[in-house]
Amino acid sequence: MREGLVEIFQETYRELRPAASLPDLKIEFFAFANVNNTIRLREGRLLVRLSDLLEGAPESVLCAIAHILLAKMYRKPIDARHAARYRKYVASHDIVRKAHLVRQIRGRKRLRAPQGYFYDLDAIFEDLNTRFFYGLMARPQMSWSQIRTRRILGHYDPAHNAIVISRVFDHPDVPLFALEYIVYHEMLHLKHPVKLRGSRRCIHSAEFQAEEKLFPELARANAFLRRL
Ligand SMILES: [Zn+2]
Numbered sequence: 001m002r003e004g005l006v007e008i009f010q011e012t013y014r015e016l017r018p019a020a021s022l023p024d025l026k027i028e029f030f031a032f033a034n035v036n037n038t039i040r041l042r043e044g045r046l047l048v049r050l051s052d053l054l055e056g057a058p059e060s061v062l063c064a065i066a067h068i069l070l071a072k073m074y075r076k077p078i079d080a081r082h083a084a085r086y087r088k089y090v091a092s093h094d095i096v097r098k099a100h101l102v103r104q105i106r107g108r109k110r111l112r113a114p115q116g117y118f119y120d121l122d123a124i125f126e127d128l129n130t131r132f133f134y135g136l137m138a139r140p141q142m143s144w145s146q147i148r149t150r151r152i153l154g155h156y157d158p159a160h161n162a163i164v165i166s167r168v169f170d171h172p173d174v175p176l177f178a179l180e181y182i183v184y185h186e187m188l189h190l191k192h193p194v195k196l197r198g199s200r201r202c203i204h205s206a207e208f209q210a211e212e213k214l215f216p217e218l219a220r221a222n223a224f225l226r227r228l
Contacts, residue, residue, distance in 0.1 A: 031052050
C-alpha cells in the first residue's frame with residue numbers, strides 16, 4: 001500500500017462532502033489489462049481499485065483520480081483541472097508504453113488504424129468517454145474491420161483489448177450518431193465484462209441494457225441500423 005493514499009482520498013472526500021461522515025476506505029492496486037480504475041460502495045464501505053499502472057504516479061495525479069472517482073460516486077461535477085491532469089498523465093508516453101507492454105504479453109493481433117476515410121475511431125472513443133464515462137475509460141486499440149461486413153457491426157475483443165468496428169460505418173452516408181451508438185455499445189462491453197451464469201453466458205446483462213438506454217439517440221440509431 002502506498003503511503004498517504006488513504007489520506008488523499010479522505011481529504012478529497014471531505015472537500016466534496018463536507019457535511020457527510022467519512023466512510024471506511026479500502027484502496028488497492030489491481031492489475032487491470034488497461035488503465036482502469038473503479039469505485040464501489042459496499043455496506044457503507046468505499047472500495048477503490050486503482051490500476052497498478054498508476055502505482056508510481058505523482059501525488060497530484062493520485063489527487064486527481066481520487067477527485068474523479070469520488071465525484072463520480074456521489075454525482076458531483078468534475079473539476080476540469082483534475083480531469084485534465086489525469087488524462088494528461090494517462091496519455092503520457094510512459095503510461096501508454098506500459099499499457100502497450102501489458103497488451104503485448106497477451107499476444108499480438110493484426111489491426112487496422114483507427115483513422116478511416118471519414119471517421120476517426122480514436123476521436124469518437126474519446127468524445128464518448130468524456131460524455132458518458134467521466135473520461136475514465138482507458139482507450140483500447142480502436143480499428144476498422146478489414147472487410148465491409150454488415151453481419152458483425154462491431155465487437156470488443158478482451159484478449160487483445162481491441163474494439164473493431166465494421167468498415168461499413170466509415171462512409172459519409174452514415175450519420176455520426178449511428179457510429180457513436182455502435183462504439184458506445186462496445187464500450188459498455190469493456191465496462192461490463194461477460195459474466196458466467198451457470199452454463200449460460202450473459203453477454204448483455206440487465207446493468208448493460210440499462211446503461212445502453214442512456215444513449216440519447218438510441219431510437220434514431222436503431223432506425224438507421226434497421227435500414228443498413
Ligand atoms: Zn453486444
